[in-house]
Amino acid sequence: MLRNKFGFIALAATSMVGSVMAVTSPTAEAWPGVNWCSWDWTPFSSPTVLPPQITGEGTAKCTEPPTTHLVTLALEYKEGDHWVVGSMTDPIATIPSPDVHYKVSAACYNGTWRMTARISGTGKQEGFNYTEHSDPPKTVATCENRK
Numbered sequence: 010m011l012r013n014k015f016g017f018i019a020l021a022a023t024s025m026v027g028s029v030m031a032v033t034s035p036t037a038e039a040w041p042g043v044n045w046c047s048w049d050w051t052p053f054s055s056p057t058v059l060p061p062q063i064t065g066e067g068t069a070k071c072t073e074p075p076t077t078h079l080v081t082l083a084l085e086y087k088e089g090d091h092w093v094v095g096s097m098t099d100p101i102a103t104i105p106s107p108d109v110h111y112k113v114s115a116a117c118y119n120g121t122w123r124m125t126a127r128i129s130g131t132g133k134q135e136g137f138n139y140t141e142h143s144d145p146p147k148t149v150a151t152c153e154n155r156k
Contacts, residue, residue, distance in 0.1 A: 046071040046078075046105065048126055048141050055147040056084060056122045063095075063117040063149065065124035066110065067141075074106040078130035082113040086155075087121040087146065095122070117152035 050067050057064045065084050083097040096115035103109045111126070124143040130136065 045073050045132065046075060046130070046137070048128060048139075050124060050141075050143050051110070055143050055145060056124055056149075058117055058147070058149050058151060060117050060152045062114055063122060063152070064112060064114045065143070066112045067124065067126050068108050068110050069105045069128065070108040071105040072107065073132075074104050075130045075132045078102065078104050078109075079128070080109075080111055081127045082111045083125045083127075084113055084115045085123050085125055086118070087123075092123065092125075117149060118155040119149050119152050120155060121146045121148050123147070 047070050048067060049070065050065075052066065057066070063084060065082060067082060069078065069080060071078070080101045080103075081098055082101075084095045085092040086095050087093075095118075096113055098111070098113050101109075101111065113124070123146040126141045127139075128141070129138040
C-alpha cells in the first residue's frame, strides 16, 4: 500500500484470470490507432463510495499483449474549477494478457470525484499514450467535509 501526502491509500494492480474480451465490446473503449487494447471502468463508471473510503477501479484489456504497458490510476476531486489528485498509484507496468484489474483508494470527503487513468505503452507497430476520465463525475454527500 502507498500513502500520498494527504494520507490517502493507493492500491496496486492485480492480475485477473478470465476469458479474452474483444475490444469491440460495448463496455470497452478502444483508443484511436490502438484497436487491440482498451480500457473499461469496472465495475461502475464512477467512483464507489463506502465511507470512510472511496475507490476507483478499471481494467485494461488487450487481444494481444503489448510490448510495454504502464498505468497510473488516480482519484481526483473538484476544487473550484479544476481537478486535484486525492490519491494516485505509482506507475504499474503489468502487461495485460488478456487483462489486468487496477484499483485506487482514498479517504472519502464530500465533494465531486472522478477517476483518471493514464495509460502508455508500445505495441508491435507504434506507441500509445492516453488519459481516460470516468464520466459522469460523482457527487458525494455521505462522508466528512474536507478540512
